[in-house]
Amino acid sequence: DTFIHTPIIREEVRQLSPTEHAQVTVYLPAHDDRMLVRHFQRIKGVEWRVFSKHVKTPYQQGNVHVHPVSATQFLSSLEQCLGVITAGGFETAAETLFLGKKLLVIPMKGQYEQLCNAEALRRMRVTTLDDVSKDFVERVESWLANDEHIRVDFPDETSMIVRDILRRYQK
Numbered sequence: 001d002t003f004i005h006t007p008i009i010r011e012e013v014r015q016l017s018p019t020e021h022a023q024v025t026v027y028l029p030a031h032d033d034r035m036l037v038r039h040f041q042r043i044k045g046v047e048w049r050v051f052s053k054h055v056k057t058p059y060q061q062g063n064v065h066v067h068p069v070s071a072t073q074f075l076s077s078l079e080q081c082l083g084v085i086t087a088g089g090f091e092t093a094a095e096t097l098f099l100g101k102k103l104l105v106i107p108m109k110g111q112y113e114q115l116c117n118a119e120a121l122r123r124m125r126v127t128t129l130d131d132v133s134k135d136f137v138e139r140v141e142s143w144l145a146n147d148e149h150i151r152v153d154f155p156d157e158t159s160m161i162v163r164d165i166l167r168r169y170q171k
Contacts, residue, residue, distance in 0.1 A: 005161050006154040007094035014156065016079040018099045023047040024144075025081040027074070027092060030108045031132060037064045042137050046144065049077045085140070088114030088128075093121060100151035104143050106131065124150060 024046055028036065033052035040048040041062045048064040051074055058067045067073055078084065084096040088107030096103045104127045107114035122128045127143045129136070 005157045005164075007090065007098075008158055008161070009095060009098050009154050009156070012075055013078070013095045013098065016075065016099065018101065019080050020082045020101075021047075021080050023049060023077070023081045024083050024085060025074070025077040026050040026085045027069075028085065028087055028106060028132075029053050030087060031106075033066050035132070037061050037066065039132065039136055039140075040064045043141055043144070049081070051077075083144070087111075088118040088121075090117055093117065093126075094152075094154065097124075097126075097150055097152040098154050100149050102143070102146075102149055103127070104129065104140065124152075126150060 022045060026036065026040070026048060028050075029052075033050055033054055036050055036052075040046075040050070041064055044063065046063065050064060050066045051069050052066055053069050055066055055068050058065065060066070078095065078099065078101070081101060083102030083104065084092065085104045085106070086092045086096070088105050088111065090113075093103060093105060103121070105118050105121050106129045107118040109131070118128045125148065127139075127146070129139060
């Protein structure tokens with residue numbers, strides 16, 4: 001509709017100079033980092049940067065680096081990665097698409113908004129998984145092998161959105 005705007009992409013993301021290294025950024029807050037490490041260690045040739053709200057101190061196991069959630073480190077990883085694996089939240093998915101990075105989404109269970117976001121992304125040809133199941137490694141390897149990148153130009157409509165909000169409250 002006419003009142004719907006494109007996502008707001010943070011200025012810090014708009015100013016990034018994306019590159020593509022053999023690295024994947026992972027933010028799956030509903031999943032245990034140790035379980036993710038076990039899966040990602042099986043996929044060679046890629047460095048995994050897992051951001052976890054469950055750890056206080058970074059650690060590494062093989063090709064998997066686990067970091068506490070940090071906006072600065074996450075942005076750096078996002079800038080350099082070849083792709084992102086994340087939950088079905090709106091912001092990270094929009095920023096990933098804006099940067100032209102590969103995206104794989106696993107929505108959090110019981111979160112209706114995330115399921116809706118995942119369905120919209122699936123319709124855009126973004127890879128979506130229901131969960132981290134027994135074929136997870138094979139599905140991630142297939143996603144990595146697929147060279148399709150979906151880039152979406154989200155123009156900066158922030159000032160227009162602010163104007164619209166102020167106009168509504170001035171009536």
